[in-house]
Amino acid sequence: MGAAAPLAPPFDRAGAARAGVLSLLLFVAACASTPSVVPPVTPGPGPVSPPTPVEGMSLTALPGWAEEDHLAAFSAYVAGCIRARGGAAETVCARARDLAARRVTPSDARAFLETNFVASEARTDDGRTGLLTAYFAPEYPARRAPDNEFDAPVLSRPANLSEVGDRAAIEAGSAQSQALAWMRAEDLFFLQIQGSGTLTFPDGARLRAAYAADNGKPFVGIARPMAERGLLPTNGTSGDAIRGWLSAHRGAEAREVMALNPRYIFFGVSPDDGKEATGAAGVPLPARRSVAVDPSRWTYGEAVWIEADGGNLIGARASYRGLVMALDTGSAIRGPVRADLYIGRGDAAGAEAGAVRHPLRMWRLTPRD
Secondary structure (H helix, E strand, O other): OOOOEEOOOOOOOOHHHOOOHHHHOOOOOEOOOOOOOOOOOOOOOOOOOOOOOOOOEOHHHOOOHHHOOHHHHHHHHHHHHHHOOOHHHHHHHHHHHHHHOOOEOHHHHHHHHHHHEEEEEOOOOOOOOEEEEEEEEOEEEOEOOOOOOOOEEEEOOOOOHHHOOOHHHHHOOOOOOOEEEEEOHHHHHHHHHHOEEEEEOOOOOEEEEEEEEEOOOOOOOOHHHHHHOOOOOOOOOOHHHHHHHHHHOOOHHHHHHHOOOOOOEEEEEEEOOOOOOEOOOOOEOOOOOEEEOOOOOOOOOOEEEEEEEOOOOOOOOOEEEEEEEEEEOOOOOOOOOEEEEEEEEHHHHHHHHOOOEEEEEEEEEEEOO
């Protein structure tokens, strides 16, 4: 098994380009200083009941904890914990934000996390291994008017949403919608899978396309049927491979394959602000430090430790390991050991995300009050 790939590169103050995290979310300065000490909680007058013990293991026992970028992990926690709810969760978040207002070193960050959290491993209901996939905020070329190549409309929420039917019916014109822009058909298909993205136009204009509605049909992945039909090899169904095939067979052949997924997404558009995508928790997503989870099993704003090794898709990285924040969800993300890692924006993020399908272990990091 290869060494685990870090979830984020080393922290540095020039890291405003580090997946957009510093300028948006990681507002902790990295510089030499005397280690900060988190002030103890001073009890009020009268007897004080001891805190209720929190069950779990020390973070030092997590696989790969010693190799973690603890400052990046701490900064991701500070950015996402504002969505945490509950006494201990809110108390520890407040401590973290107080510490983050000062100079923080990697040793400060590590000490804070080890002092304020314990870890407990999540288990699947049937005892099987969990699954890590990944997603990204795509950027796609678009046009204001259709042409031979850009012939797929980005449709607004239709007035007759309950009557639109499946993908094939909508593409035949059943939706009473406005065409907001025009894209290549395969790009629109992937934009609908991602749920949001940035549209770029030849004049330099950029629009953020965001989910507005769907046709109520179930999502059906096309990777397996493409492999079963012999269109792609079994271990060659990455996002890039699927997109390449659809592009090479653009027209009726590609539409037939895309129609295997009856689900159709409608969009709204707004000027692109250049920031990272915002997840279901309402917080901008730190690239490589946030995951979509099943909200019936996890709470937004929770800290999670993930370890995912042994991805077998062509082009896959060996492994992913580190602290991430639960800040998003998705229709295909179900179960206690299931996560979708947000990689970032653009083509490079998309190429990596499309090759993530790794066996997964997850630990819940529970705050101590």
